[in-house]
Amino acid sequence: MTAAAVTSRPRALTYGNVWLSAVLLGVMALYPFVFGKSLNFGVSTLLLAGFAMSWNILGGWAGQLSLGHAALLGIGAYTVTLFAIPERAPAWLGLAGPVAPWWGALIGMALAALLALVWGRLTFGLRGSYFTLSSIAVALIIRLVVINEDFGGGAEGLFMPDLPKLFGLDLFDRHVEYGLAFTFVALTLLVTHLLRRSRLGYALQAVREDEDGARALGIDPTRMKLAAFVLSAVLTALGGSIYAIYLQAFEPHTLLELPLSVQIALMAIIGGRSSIQGPILGALLLAVFGEVFRNVFANANLLIYGVLILAVTLFAPDGLSGLFKRRGSKLGTNR
Amino acid sequence: MDPNTLALFQTLAQGLLTGGIYALIGTGLSLIFGVMRVINFAHGDFLAVGMFIALFLFQRFHLDPYLSLLIAAPLGFGLGYLVQRFLLARLGDRLESSSLLATLGLGLILSNGLLLGFGAQPQSINVAYATQTFKLGGVQISLPLLVAGLGTLLAIGLLNLFLYRTELGRAVRATAQNPLGAELQGVNTTWVQAVVFGLGVAFAVVAGVLLLPLLYAFPTVGENYTLKAFVVTVLGGLGNLPGAIVGGLILGIIESLGAYYLSNNYRDAYGLVVFLAVLLLRPEGLFGRTVKRV
Numbered sequence: 001m002t003a004a005a006v007t008s009r010p011r012a013l014t015y016g017n018v019w020l021s022a023v024l025l026g027v028m029a030l031y032p033f034v035f036g037k038s039l040n041f042g043v044s045t046l047l048l049a050g051f052a053m054s055w056n057i058l059g060g061w062a063g064q065l066s067l068g069h070a071a072l073l074g075i076g077a078y079t080v081t082l083f084a085i086p087e088r089a090p091a092w093l094g095l096a097g098p099v100a101p102w103w104g105a106l107i108g109m110a111l112a113a114l115l116a117l118v119w120g121r122l123t124f125g126l127r128g129s130y131f132t133l134s135s136i137a138v139a140l141i142i143r144l145v146v147i148n149e150d151f152g153g154g155a156e157g158l159f160m161p162d163l164p165k166l167f168g169l170d171l172f173d174r175h176v177e178y179g180l181a182f183t184f185v186a187l188t189l190l191v192t193h194l195l196r197r198s199r200l201g202y203a204l205q206a207v208r209e210d211e212d213g214a215r216a217l218g219i220d221p222t223r224m225k226l227a228a229f230v231l232s233a234v235l236t237a238l239g240g241s242i243y244a245i246y247l248q249a250f251e252p253h254t255l256l257e258l259p260l261s262v263q264i265a266l267m268a269i270i271g272g273r274s275s276i277q278g279p280i281l282g283a284l285l286l287a288v289f290g291e292v293f294r295n296v297f298a299n300a301n302l303l304i305y306g307v308l309i310l311a312v313t314l315f316a317p318d319g320l321s322g323l324f325k326r327r328g329s330k331l332g333t334n335r
Numbered sequence: 336m337d338p339n340t341l342a343l344f345q346t347l348a349q350g351l352l353t354g355g356i357y358a359l360i361g362t363g364l365s366l367i368f369g370v371m372r373v374i375n376f377a378h379g380d381f382l383a384v385g386m387f388i389a390l391f392l393f394q395r396f397h398l399d400p401y402l403s404l405l406i407a408a409p410l411g412f413g414l415g416y417l418v419q420r421f422l423l424a425r426l427g428d429r430l431e432s433s434s435l436l437a438t439l440g441l442g443l444i445l446s447n448g449l450l451l452g453f454g455a456q457p458q459s460i461n462v463a464y465a466t467q468t469f470k471l472g473g474v475q476i477s478l479p480l481l482v483a484g485l486g487t488l489l490a491i492g493l494l495n496l497f498l499y500r501t502e503l504g505r506a507v508r509a510t511a512q513n514p515l516g517a518e519l520q521g522v523n524t525t526w527v528q529a530v531v532f533g534l535g536v537a538f539a540v541v542a543g544v545l546l547l548p549l550l551y552a553f554p555t556v557g558e559n560y561t562l563k564a565f566v567v568t569v570l571g572g573l574g575n576l577p578g579a580i581v582g583g584l585i586l587g588i589i590e591s592l593g594a595y596y597l598s599n600n601y602r603d604a605y606g607l608v609v610f611l612a613v614l615l616l617r618p619e620g621l622f623g624r625t626v627k628r629v
Contacts, residue, residue: 130614133565137562137566144601262439300451305443306442313433
C-alpha cells in the first residue's frame with residue numbers, strides 16, 4: 001500500500017455498486033418473457049452464475065482457490081434427490097414418506113456446511129497452492145465414495161421422482177425452475193452485497209491481502225476463512241439442489257467431476273474475482289461462448305476456458321470486470 | 336512359498352514398478368517447483384501428450400513406442416521450453432501467484448486439443464509385448480512395466496549426471512538456491528528456467544510413452560496423473576528430487592497394497608488419503624529438510 005493511499009480519506013462504507021446488480025437482476029427477470037423458447041439456456045446459465053458467485057465468497061473474498069466445489073454442489077443435488085426417493089434415505093431413516101425438496105435442500109445445505117467446517121479446519125492451515133491441491137483431493141475422494149457405495153446409486157446416478165407442488169407450482173415446469181434459479185442468483189448477490197459491508201467482509205479482505213498483518217490486528221484468519229467457506233458451501237449446495245430438480249436425472253460423472261469444479265472457478269476468475277458482479281459476467285460470457293461454439297468444439301468446450309484463463313492471467317489479472325475498474329464496484333483496494 | 340506370501344510379493348513388485356513411473360512423473364514436477372516455485376497443473380496433460388505422440392507415431396508409421404521416445408522426449412523438451420519462454424516468463428513478478436491459473440489453462444488447452452484431434456474414445460496400441468510377462472521366483476512381472484521401471488532408473492540417473500556433473504547442471508542448482516545470486520554470477524536464469532521446464536515436461540512425456548503399452552490413452556487421462564504427481568512430490572517434499580523418487584515408490588506400493596487387500600475400487604483414493612495426511616502433519620514432506628516456502 002502506498003503512502004498516498006494511507007493518508008487519503010477512508011472510503012465510505014457502502015454496499016458496493018447496487019445499481020449494476022439491480023440492472024443485472026432486471027435483465028434476468030425479463031429474459032423468460034423475451035426468450036421464452038430457450039429457457040433451458042437461461043436456467044443453466046443462471047445456475048452457473050450462482051455457483052460462480054458462491055465460489056467467489058471463498059475464492060475471491062477469502063482468496064482460497066478451491067477446485068473442489070463440484071463436491072459441495074453434488075451434496076446438495078444428491079441429498080435432495082435421495083430424500084425425495086421413498087426407498088432410499090426416508091426408508092433407511094425410518095421416515096414415513098419422501099421428504100419434500102425444500103426440506104431436502106435444507107438438509108443438504110446443513111450437510112455441506114458440516115463438510116466445509118471439517119474440510120476447512122483440516123486444510124486452512126496450508127497456504128497457497130496447498131489448499132487448492134487438497135481441495136481436488138477431497139472432492140475426488142467424495143466422488144469415489146459416491147460411485148462405489150450403494151447409497152448414491154453408484155456410477156449410474158439417480159432419477160428424481162415425482163415431487164410435491166410448491167405453493168401449487170409444478171417444480172418440473174421450466175418457468176418455475178427459472179424462477180428458482182433466479183432466486184438463487186439474487187440470493188448470492190444479496191449475500192455478497194451484505195458481505196461487502198460486514199465485519200466478516202473486511203476481515204476477509206485483510207486476510208487475503210496480508211494474512212500475518214491481519215493476525216496482528218486480532219483477526220483469526222482460520223475462523224474467517226471457515227466462515228467464508230461455510231457460507232460458500234451452503235449457497236453452492238442450495239444451487240446444487242435446484243440443479244438436481246432441473247436435470248431430473250444425473251450421474252456422478254457429470255456432477256462430481258473435476259471439470260465442473262474447474263468450470264465454476266474459472267467463470268468467477270475470468271469474470272473478475274475482485275468485483276461483486278464479476279462472476280455473473282464471467283458465467284454469462286462463458287455460457288454464451290459455450291452455446292456459440294457448441295457445434296465447433298462439441299465436448300471439447302473447456303478449450304475456451306483454457307484460452308480465456310490464459311488470456312486473463314497474462315493481460316487482465318483482475319478479470320474482465322477489472323478492465324472496467326471505474327464502473328464495476330470493487331470489493332476493496334487491491335494492493 | 337505359500338500363496339499368501341506369494342500374493343504379497345506379487346503385489347509389492349507390481350507396486351514398486353508402478354511407483355517407478357510415478358517417481359518419473361513426480362521428479363519432473365518437483366524439478367520445476369524446485370527451480371521456479373511453479374506448481375505445474377498441466378503436468379498430467381503433458382503426460383497425455385506423450386501418450387498421444389507415441390500413439391500417433393505407432394498408428395501412422397508403425398513406430399515402436401520405445402523407439403518413439405527418441406522423438407517424443409525432444410518434442411516434450413521443446414514444448415516445455417517454449418511454454419516457459421513465451422508464457423510463464425511473461426508473468427514476471429506475478430509468477431508465483433498466477434502460475435497455478437496459467438498452467439491450469441494450459442492443461443485445459445492441451446487435453447481439449449487432444450480431444451479435438453483424437454476423439455474421446457480410449458485407444459490402445461497392439462504390440463506383442465503389451466501383455467507379456469515373465470516369472471521371477473514365482474512372481475509374475477509384466478514386461479512393459481519392467482521396461483518402464485528401468486526407463487525411470489535411466490532417466491533419473493541421467494538427470495543426476497546432468498545436475499551434478501555438468502556446468503549447466505550447476506547453473507540449475509544455483510538458480511534453484513538463489514535466482515538473484517545466480518544471475519549476479521553470470522547465469523542466464525531465464526534460459527536456465529526454460530531448460531528446466533523443458534526437462535520437467537520431457538520427463539512427463541517420457542512417462543506417458545512408457546505407460547502407453549500398459550494403459551488406454553484418452554485425452555483426459557492426465558487429470559489423474561497430475562494429482563498423482565502432486566501426491567508424489569508432497570510425500571517427498573516439494574522440490575526434493577530424491578524425495579520424489581521415494582515418494583513415487585511409496586505411492587505405488589500403497590496403491591497396490593490397498594487395491595489388493597482392501598478394495599480395488601478405491602485404488603486412487605488411498606494415495607489421496609495419505610497425501611492429505613502428509614499435507615496436514617508434515618507439509619514439508621516425509622523427509623523434510625526443505626524450507627516451507629509457501
